[in-house]
Amino acid sequence: MVLFFLPSQNIHKVGFTATKKIGNAVKRNRAKRRLRALFCEFSSILQDGTYIFVAKQSINEIAHEKLKDNFLKVLNHLKAVEKN
RNA sequence: CAGGUACAACAGAUAGAUACUUGAUAACUCAAGAGGAAAGUCCGAGCUGCUCUAAGACAGUGUUCCAUUUAACUAAUGGCCGUAGUAAUGCGAGGGAAAGUGCAACAGAGAUUAGACUUCCGCUUCUAGUUCGCUAGAAGAGGUAAAGGUGAAAAGGUGGUGUAAGAGACCACCAGUCUCUAUAGCAAUAUAGAGAGCUUGUAAACCCAACAUGGCAGCAAGAAACAGAUGGUCAGCGUCUUAAGGGGUAGGUAACGGUAAUUACACCAUAUUUAGCUUGUAGCUACUGUUUCGCUAGAAACACUAUGUAAAUGGUGUGGUAGAUUAAUGCUAUCAAAACAAAACUCGGCUUACGUUGUACCUAACUC
């Protein structure tokens, strides 16, 4: 997945994107739902700002644990997680 | 056993922690929440707007065996005919080529009032032979559609009569077409009989006939409220010169420079361009933004029952808010054979994709 992050005070906005390359409407909706569920899990420890998640082609083949690892890795890379 | 044909049913369950949409409630909470194809958008309707409309005709568009069903249909049901298959059963845009026009490549002698290349046939002329009856060869003007070969297709087929040779020219039987009569059937049609004429294909080529039909756009249709001010409109100012090309003014745009200054998008000059510019208005069938409505109880679904071969129709009963706008109905784990696939105004069909299970029926060949 790809994450775009714009940090700013007192603004909370999230977007989830799934392009036609992923598959038909069922697969695209499932990709968005999985990302949304993961975001809700971590939303309490994130900084304020605007987030845009873009799903890539292999998202529907990957297992849940691996997707979770990737999700954390991407967040840490952009330093979006609040310390403590 | 195996293979096939038709029809029907279902479209996950359990657990965990935790979100979303709508409705009810003061709140806590409670209830409901995606398909058989929601898909393709191929037909037919409702609904909405615009346009049109006395009636009729022409044109356009569509349909095309018969009966029935339906709100309607190019749909469905049953039948007839044709066709594929051993069969169960499937498939069929299934009127007219004798109203007219067009087209039929290549090959072939000839392709639609057909045609003579090789055959076949007598006739005339010439030559040769002669048993003086004729025979053979060449040339000419004809006859012929029976044989050959070409082609998707050669103007019915077989047998006889007939003839110089032949020919539906005539006859018998057969195939096909049309008409009439009888019987069965509501009908398409089937069976039987009689007669006519002399029969290429193509109408998913133009066309003809019969029948039907206002047209176009589609909920991103359209309606209301609030806000805006692009067009329009009202008011004021301006609209010069030349025959024309062109030149010039107000106004617009702009680099360098200058002026001014708290700030400057101002002013000056210069360059370039060319008739509009400015202020108001919201009462306009043009326009922009937001919100609300349209929006879900419907020619509806399910169960039982009556009629009908069936599609379907009638009667009785039952239960019940999916209604969003980046778009909810989730996420994770386990089990399992789980596939195709996500509503966006709503219905009736068709088409295409696809997992599992069941029921009924068929069997030529193959295997035992």
Next chain:
RNA sequence: GGUGCCAUCGCCAAGUGGUAAGGCCGCAGCCUGCAAAGCUGCUAUCCCCAGUUCAAAUCUGGGUGGCACCU
């Protein structure tokens, strides 16, 4: 959600029922001492599946993929 259009060789494309033109690229040969240029030849299941027809790239129906417009 709705509406319309397109698909022919690797690329650009012509072709309104009768043997699928042409250009560029590529390959092979000729030419040349070697190349370039030039000349000759080769390369198509007309997106797929059915139907009508003697015959379909063309006509009809269905499917697949792509593009554009309405906001």
